[in-house]
Amino acid sequence: MSDRHDRLTHRWEQVPFVTDCRGWERAMQVTKDLMQYERLAQDALRDVVRKSLERAAGDGLPGAHHFYITFRTTDPGCDIDESLASAYPEEMTIVLEHQFWDLEIDDVGFEVTLKFGGVPKYLKVPWRAVTRFHDPSVGFRLHFDYATPAPGDTPGDGSGEDEVHEGTVVSLEAFRNKE
Numbered sequence: 001m002s003d004r005h006d007r008l009t010h011r012w013e014q015v016p017f018v019t020d021c022r023g024w025e026r027a028m029q030v031t032k033d034l035m036q037y038e039r040l041a042q043d044a045l046r047d048v049v050r051k052s053l054e055r056a057a058g059d060g061l062p063g064a065h066h067f068y069i070t071f072r073t074t075d076p077g078c079d080i081d082e083s084l085a086s087a088y089p090e091e092m093t094i095v096l097e098h099q100f101w102d103l104e105i106d107d108v109g110f111e112v113t114l115k116f117g118g119v120p121k122y123l124k125v126p127w128r129a130v131t132r133f134h135d136p137s138v139g140f141r142l143h144f145d146y147a148t149p150a151p152g153d154t155p156g157d158g159s160g161e162d163e164v165h166e167g168t169v170v171s172l173e174a175f176r177n178k179e
Contacts, residue, residue: 038145042144042145045142045144046127046128046130046144048133048142049069049127049130049133049142050105050110050127052067052133052135053067053096053103053105053110054105056096056103057103057104057105061096061097063137064137065135065137065138066095066096066097066098066135066136066137067095067096067097067133067134067135068093068094068095068132068133068134068135068136069093069094069095069096069125069130069132069133069134070091070092070093070130070131070132070133071091071092071094071125071129071130071131072090072091072129072131072146073085073088073089073090073091073092073129074089074090075125075126075128075129075146075148075149076149077108077109077124077125077126077128077129077149078123078124078125078126078129079122079123079124080092080121080122080123080124080125081116081121081122081123083116083121084116084121084123091131093132094112094114094123096112096114099114099115100112100113100114101113101114101120102122108126108127109124109125109126109127109128109129110124110125110127111123111124111125128146128147128149129146130144131143131144131145131146132144
């Protein structure tokens with residue numbers, strides 16, 4: 001054995017063994033996750049979906065890439081045709097491959113026009129409503145938890161979050177050096 005190994009072993013042997021483990025259970029309990037790591041991870045992975053759709057909107061889908069996107073149709077931020085909402089009352093999967101139009105992406109979600117039975121239909125989907133994203137060309141899959149938004153948590157609902165407020169105009173004359 002090496003001299004370094006002997007020194008490390010010797011140090012380990014000097015550490016006293018604790019026989020009293022009453023605090024062990026308390027130390028092993030997981031505290032409440034105040035950082036909300038699961039939510040942060042979900043948001044970061046939803047950003048992967050967003051960036052993928054941004055690429056598709058800008059340059060089209062490269063190579064054989066195509067997307068299956070599943071979302072909750074019951075989300076208050078979803079704006080889909082009544083016929084689609086009644087056909088898919090809980091969840092719907094769309095495919096973005098060759099025929100999609102007007103793909104727009106923003107901080108809240110995405111909008112796209114797809115044909116259903118030869119008829120173009122507009123869809124608006126918030127990111128929080130997306131539950132699955134799959135690109136079968138490369139076997140890439142993401143699954144997301146869905147949490148029903150609290151009342152007033154709907155983007156553009158007039159709650160004031162999305163409204164633009166005009167500020168007060170202040171004249172700078174009073175602050176200028178007068179020589």
